[in-house]
Amino acid sequence: MSLVDINAKIPNNVDLAEDRRLQRALESWQPKFIRWWEDLGPAAFKTNPVFLRTAIDVGQQGWANFGHVSMPEYRWGVFLAEPEKDRKIAFGEHKGEDVWQEVPGEYRSMLRRLIVVQGDTEPASVEQQRQLSLTAPSLYDMRNLFQVNVEEGRHLWAMVYLLHRYFGKDGRDEADAMLERHSGDADNPRILGAFNEETPDWLSFFFFTYFTDRDGKYQLASMRESAFDPLSRTCDFMLKEEAYHMFVGASGIGRVVARTIELMQRHDTEDVHPHGGINLNLLQKYLNFHYSVSLDLFGAETSTNAANYYAGGLKGRFHEERRDDDHRLNTLLRYVPDFVDGAIGQREVTQLAALNETLRDDYIIDCQKGLDRWNRALSEAGTSFELTLPHVGFNRDVGTFAGRRISPQGHVLTETEWQASCSDWLPTDDDKAHVKSLMVGVTEPGKMAGWIAPPTSGINQKPVEYEYVQV
Numbered sequence: 001m002s003l004v005d006i007n008a009k010i011p012n013n014v015d016l017a018e019d020r021r022l023q024r025a026l027e028s029w030q031p032k033f034i035r036w037w038e039d040l041g042p043a044a045f046k047t048n049p050v051f052l053r054t055a056i057d058v059g060q061q062g063w064a065n066f067g068h069v070s071m072p073e074y075r076w077g078v079f080l081a082e083p084e085k086d087r088k089i090a091f092g093e094h095k096g097e098d099v100w101q102e103v104p105g106e107y108r109s110m111l112r113r114l115i116v117v118q119g120d121t122e123p124a125s126v127e128q129q130r131q132l133s134l135t136a137p138s139l140y141d142m143r144n145l146f147q148v149n150v151e152e153g154r155h156l157w158a159m160v161y162l163l164h165r166y167f168g169k170d171g172r173d174e175a176d177a178m179l180e181r182h183s184g185d186a187d188n189p190r191i192l193g194a195f196n197e198e199t200p201d202w203l204s205f206f207f208f209t210y211f212t213d214r215d216g217k218y219q220l221a222s223m224r225e226s227a228f229d230p231l232s233r234t235c236d237f238m239l240k241e242e243a244y245h246m247f248v249g250a251s252g253i254g255r256v257v258a259r260t261i262e263l264m265q266r267h268d269t270e271d272v273h274p275h276g277g278i279n280l281n282l283l284q285k286y287l288n289f290h291y292s293v294s295l296d297l298f299g300a301e302t303s304t305n306a307a308n309y310y311a312g313g314l315k316g317r318f319h320e321e322r323r324d325d326d327h328r329l330n331t332l333l334r335y336v337p338d339f340v341d342g343a344i345g346q347r348e349v350t351q352l353a354a355l356n357e358t359l360r361d362d363y364i365i366d367c368q369k370g371l372d373r374w375n376r377a378l379s380e381a382g383t384s385f386e387l388t389l390p391h392v393g394f395n396r397d398v399g400t401f402a403g404r405r406i407s408p409q410g411h412v413l414t415e416t417e418w419q420a421s422c423s424d425w426l427p428t429d430d431d432k433a434h435v436k437s438l439m440v441g442v443t444e445p446g447k448m449a450g451w452i453a454p455p456t457s458g459i460n461q462k463p464v465e466y467e468y469v470q471v
């Protein structure tokens with residue numbers, strides 16, 4: 001069992017004190033991280049005491065500690081899950097061999113790329129969300145935003161540790177570049193499209209944490225399968241924190257739905273905008289947008305890179321070991337969506353070629369679960385409205401559907417047909433202006449903005465009225 005050094009300058013369970021060179025290198029990256037946090041982390045309430053969960057261990061019980069912390073004093077640490085004894089590679093050409101504790105030369109650049117692409121998303125979302133603390137609908141919500149932000153910061157630390165520890169000078173350069181690219185920067189943007197979009201309001205934040213953090217879950221879960229054991233153990237622990245981010249999204253949207261139902265009933269109308277609420281069809285448009293940009297994050301339907309990652313043992317499938325097949329996939333087939341004579345059809349490819357699509361399929365099934373819960377609340381309230389996931393081809397920029405016009409129902413449209421209807425499907429300027437008009441910060445303990453219902457319970461057994469952020 002690795003020991004946790006919680007009082008070190010960089011809390012860790014990776015024996016940093018034993019490797020002076022590495023420790024010095026990370027300690028020289030630390031002030032750059034803090035400077036980045038101060039410049040591009042939360043824009044307001046940045047030094048107020050916040051009731052935060054801090055990772056202090058990785059064990060089954062009590063890996064986190066709750067208490068009021070001012071964010072610049074948050075203890076961002078490096079934590080890997082406990083190693084699994086005699087772990088073997090579960091897939092690809094090296095299936096059955098021992099996992100690697102060091103990076104094999106032949107996979108060095110591929111592994112570095114995987115880690116860099118994942119690492120880049122972590123600070124990106126903090127940058128995207130930096131203005132939101134000004135308009136938090138309650139102190140409970142502000143606290144949740146900050147919790148997500150500090151943990152994305154820790155996830156950056158997790159990836160930077162791997163780069164410093166295993167990739168020498170290139171790794172250190174990549175770690176510096178993580179703080180130099182910025183979300184939405186015209187000259188030096190973040191690597192993936194969805195991480196250059198703005199998160200301008202809290203409705204977007206809840207859909208982002210529901211859909212885009214969930215992409216993160218699927219990427220991390222497939223890297224947890226990696227033959228490179230330190231990456232596997234890193235991702236395993238990150239997934240524990242990630243679960244909370246998706247809870248923030250799922251419960252946030254659920255609370256908006258609850259408040260909308262309440263306003264609809266009280267005023268006997270479907271149009272709750274005059275009453276300071278958010279209409280169900282507007283929720284559907286935000287859902288359509290965030291879902292479709294998150295689908296793009298999985299990449300094209302077929303991918304040589306993904307096939308090489310899999311064959312090499314670097315990145316597996318979701319729950320690789322629970323699957324009952326040969327775990328090589330070069331002869332097994334599956335269908336992927338394709339355009340045939342201007343219509344949506346499919347083509348058969350090897351499962352090895354179609355790994356992105358397989359991961360996207362798993363993600364879509366998971367996304368539907370939240371909709372089922374929100375729809376249950378709607379139907380219990382006697383509304384016939386149902387939130388639905390749009391067709392996989394709707395509003396896509398990557399893969400076979402890029403540049404096509406597909407309706408949420410999956411019909412192929414002409415440009416004119418698309419233009420005539422897209423304002424029914426995606427948020428318009430008016431929709432965004434309405435949402436923006438509702439965004440007023442509420443900083444009295446226990447009070448909520450009028451567009452969202454209170455949560456059913458507080459954090460770590462504290463009441464909803466608790467002073468989660470001391471303002």
Ligand SMILES: [Fe+2]
Nearest residue numbers: 122152155216
């Ligand atoms: Fe993350």
Ligand SMILES: [Fe+2]
Nearest residue numbers: 213216242245
């Ligand atoms: Fe996250």
